[in-house]
Amino acid sequence: MNLGKSLDYREALIPTRLSKIKRILMVASGKGGVGKSMVSATIALILSDMRYRVGLLDLDFHGPSSSVIFGVSSSPREEREGLVPPESAGVKVMSIDLFVAGRPVPIGGEEKREIIKEILALTDWGELDYLVVDMPPETGDVLLASLNYLEGDRWVILVTIPSVLSHKVVSRLIEILKEVKVPILGLIENMADMEVEGKRIKPFMGGTRELAGMHSIPFLGSLPIDPDAAYYADNGEPEKLKKTLFTESLREILLRSGILI
Amino acid sequence: MHELVIVSGIIDAITQVAERENKKVSLVRIAVGELASFDINLIRELVELLRKGTCLEEAEVIVEEEGAVVRCKTCGMSWGFKELVEPLSEDEREMIHFLPELVSSFSKCPSCGSRDLEIESGRGIRVSQIEFR
Numbered sequence: 001m002n003l004g005k006s007l008d009y010r011e012a013l014i015p016t017r018l019s020k021i022k023r024i025l026m027v028a029s030g031k032g033g034v035g036k037s038m039v040s041a042t043i044a045l046i047l048s049d050m051r052y053r054v055g056l057l058d059l060d061f062h063g064p065s066s067s068v069i070f071g072v073s074s075s076p077r078e079e080r081e082g083l084v085p086p087e088s089a090g091v092k093v094m095s096i097d098l099f100v101a102g103r104p105v106p107i108g109g110e111e112k113r114e115i116i117k118e119i120l121a122l123t124d125w126g127e128l129d130y131l132v133v134d135m136p137p138e139t140g141d142v143l144l145a146s147l148n149y150l151e152g153d154r155w156v157i158l159v160t161i162p163s164v165l166s167h168k169v170v171s172r173l174i175e176i177l178k179e180v181k182v183p184i185l186g187l188i189e190n191m192a193d194m195e196v197e198g199k200r201i202k203p204f205m206g207g208t209r210e211l212a213g214m215h216s217i218p219f220l221g222s223l224p225i226d227p228d229a230a231y232y233a234d235n236g237e238p239e240k241l242k243k244t245l246f247t248e249s250l251r252e253i254l255l256r257s258g259i260l261i
Numbered sequence: 262m263h264e265l266v267i268v269s270g271i272i273d274a275i276t277q278v279a280e281r282e283n284k285k286v287s288l289v290r291i292a293v294g295e296l297a298s299f300d301i302n303l304i305r306e307l308v309e310l311l312r313k314g315t316c317l318e319e320a321e322v323i324v325e326e327e328g329a330v331v332r333c334k335t336c337g338m339s340w341g342f343k344e345l346v347e348p349l350s351e352d353e354r355e356m357i358h359f360l361p362e363l364v365s366s367f368s369k370c371p372s373c374g375s376r377d378l379e380i381e382s383g384r385g386i387r388v389s390q391i392e393f394r
Binding site for chain 1: 262263265266267269270271273274275277278355356359360361362363365366367376377380384385386387388391
């Protein structure tokens with residue numbers, strides 16, 4: 001019986017790893033530039049602050065930012081049981097950037113699938129309450145592969161900005177998620193408004209609540225454009241990021257969402 | 262060091278296939294890809310240690326190296342471990358040891374300089390053959 005590539009030990013290891021994780025929260029947007037990574041990282045931070053055991057897995061290979069937001073740069077530690085992710089602000093962070101340290105990652109779909117399998121099989125998260133996953137910013141094969149491997153008590157949190165372009169992409173993503181029967185917790189509207197000279201203005205057209213209604217999924221709430229949060233994220237200061245308007249708004253959304261264990 | 266968990270995973274995967282087929286395993290061939298720089302003797306030792314009491318206990322197990330072949334998708338040239346990985350620093354080689362696909366982050370085609378590289382063989386560890394009786 002010549003197996004070729006058909007017997008993959010990683011597919012035996014992945015369910016064992018994920019069985020130690022109570023709940024997987026996959027943060028997806030279908031496209032980049034809408035703040036998906038910022039939302040993922042901040043959710044992880046909020047959950048850690050609530051004393052949950054939390055991991056953050058960054059599957060955005062071309063624009064990994066989790067390690068920057070958490071200010072971690074050390075490579076995962078190689079131990080007998082696998083690769084142990086570095087920790088910051090109580091969150092275990094695993095990202096491709098911890099391996100390449102800012103170098104380009106010029107890889108295609110097949111290579112990304114291999115890396116996802118390798119990371120899921122080899123990362124020793126230990127026991128976790130939550131694994132927050134910053135999903136690939138696409139609606140193609142890499143997203144489907146990620147959904148395929150990330151099995152368990154899993155939920156998708158969708159992020160969009162209130163623009164037609166972002167709404168169109170997230171609509172496609174919702175259709176895909178419904179087809180593969182992955183439960184959607186709801187839709188978050190990011191960059192909804194910002195403060196300019198003491199007044200709150202809405203830089204985009206809005207309509208995200210209506211979009212959620214059109215797809216019969218919950219509208220979870222809106223997040224502001226918050227220059228303080230952006231500054232602390234860029235500088236890898238998660239403890240200060242915790243105390244921003246952005247984090248407070250997201251904390252309220254999480255508490256209302258019913259996702260907490 | 263994470264070879265232990267990989268060998269355990271291989272034995273689990275083979276056990277699942279043997280149980281599904283409801284047959285005894287007579288031969289297993291494990292290919293150890295050169296690109297991931299595993300210590301093949303350590304893999305052999307771990308297989309010997311961990312197969313006791315499993316469906317592999319009485320099977321013939323062959324652990325063999327699979328040479329790395331990486332093709333440049335721009336100019337079509339193929340390269341091996343010597344050209345692409347050997348010149349790298351120990352830290353860089355270690356990252357490829359964890360994730361062989363990252364060869365294109367650390368190396369370029371020695372002929373045309375492209376990073377559009379594709380691993381044709383020798384990426385990591387795989388079970389290439391199982392025989393039952």
